[in-house]
Amino acid sequence: MKIGIVLGTRPEVMKNYAIVQALRAAEVDFVVLHTNQHQDPLLREAIFSQMGYVPDFIFPQSYRIGAAIDWVCDLIHLLQIDLILVNGDTAASIIGGIAAVYSDVGLVHVEAGLRAFDNCMYEERNRIMVDSAAHYLFTYTQQHAEYLNKIPDLRGRIFNVGNTTVDLIQDFSDELVKLRSDTYAYITLHRKEFTDSRERMIDVFSTLNALADEFDAMIFPMHPRTRATMKDHGLSLDLLSRIEVIDSVDPITSLSYQKSAELIITDSGCIQEEAYILGVPCVTVRDNTERSETIVAGANVLTGFSPTIIRDRVRSQRHCHNQPFPPVYGESGAGQRIVKTLQECFSNWRTY
Numbered sequence: 001m002k003i004g005i006v007l008g009t010r011p012e013v014m015k016n017y018a019i020v021q022a023l024r025a026a027e028v029d030f031v032v033l034h035t036n037q038h039q040d041p042l043l044r045e046a047i048f049s050q051m052g053y054v055p056d057f058i059f060p061q062s063y064r065i066g067a068a069i070d071w072v073c074d075l076i077h078l079l080q081i082d083l084i085l086v087n088g089d090t091a092a093s094i095i096g097g098i099a100a101v102y103s104d105v106g107l108v109h110v111e112a113g114l115r116a117f118d119n120c121m122y123e124e125r126n127r128i129m130v131d132s133a134a135h136y137l138f139t140y141t142q143q144h145a146e147y148l149n150k151i152p153d154l155r156g157r158i159f160n161v162g163n164t165t166v167d168l169i170q171d172f173s174d175e176l177v178k179l180r181s182d183t184y185a186y187i188t189l190h191r192k193e194f195t196d197s198r199e200r201m202i203d204v205f206s207t208l209n210a211l212a213d214e215f216d217a218m219i220f221p222m223h224p225r226t227r228a229t230m231k232d233h234g235l236s237l238d239l240l241s242r243i244e245v246i247d248s249v250d251p252i253t254s255l256s257y258q259k260s261a262e263l264i265i266t267d268s269g270c271i272q273e274e275a276y277i278l279g280v281p282c283v284t285v286r287d288n289t290e291r292s293e294t295i296v297a298g299a300n301v302l303t304g305f306s307p308t309i310i311r312d313r314v315r316s317q318r319h320c321h322n323q324p325f326p327p328v329y330g331e332s333g334a335g336q337r338i339v340k341t342l343q344e345c346f347s348n349w350r351t352y
Helices: 010-015 017-025 045-051 065-079 091-103 122-133 142-149 164-171 198-214 224-232 251-260 269-278 292-296 307-320 334-351
Strands: 002-007 029-034 083-087 106-112 136-139 157-160 184-188 217-222 244-247 263-266 282-284 300-302
Touching: 002 017, 002 065, 002 091, 010 017, 010 045, 010 083, 010 164, 010 251, 010 269, 017 029, 017 164, 017 334, 029 065, 045 251, 065 091, 083 091, 091 106, 091 122, 106 122, 106 334, 136 142, 136 334, 142 157, 157 334, 164 269, 164 334, 184 251, 198 217, 198 307, 217 224, 217 251, 251 269, 263 269, 263 307, 269 282, 269 292, 269 300, 282 307, 292 300, 300 307
Parallel strands: 002 029, 002 083, 083 106, 106 136, 136 157, 184 217, 184 263, 217 244, 263 282, 282 300
Antiparallel strands: none
């Protein structure tokens, strides 16, 4: 059995950490194929260095989905890959998924079953397509597995294994140090539905800037996309004059900031999970979320883009600090459970 892990973004590098460790421990042959989507050093080389593995192949052209699919197809045949493994709802998941389908090899979908029930989202369409094509669907929660089990035309088998981020946070726990002693909120905002709208950026940034007086500090490592779109929209960093805007940070620094934060304000799906696992209350500046389990547990709230709702929910969610959240993402060992399942089931994958 030879596995090709297809990835292209920072979160995928982190989410595959536990799987790579488990593949190495089980002496399973694998290669990592990077689609060249994230090219910034902090979004690629530095993260791989911290996660302890490197891409074996990087798409050698400017990033384009169609060309990347052809590239993965060629490598599947050249390297005699048996299974393609992809994560969640990224463009890399579609690239790997389509390449697997048209190369007639097995497809593994880790983080299967997420739904925001918003078909306008690219990510939602990606999830649906990859779930429908996968032979193995590994879910993070029992809720996700139960949802998939109600879909009559899935061809793959469903396994609830827990969240690989639990493994990551546990393995790096000694490195998640307290970076400051004051009371602060940690902010990440970068999604397309936010950055595409000049008006939304102004409303949200102005609201957060006004809330800054209620914390000792608000820390905002600004994603390259957010910084670029501010420039495109003609927006000044003066909108965030009371907020500590810094450059993007590496995964361990980000998790360290999150661990000691009083509150996390984000639009990232992955950071909603990280906040939950770390036990830090979260405010999600979106109209919906595919991490509904965090909402049900009271660990997370949605605001949309209304200044009034953002302000009210930032204030109310601070009261959830230091409250325990139910362990919906399972125990550590998700990476090992995924690899063990693949080893046990691989010989029969063509039968479903």
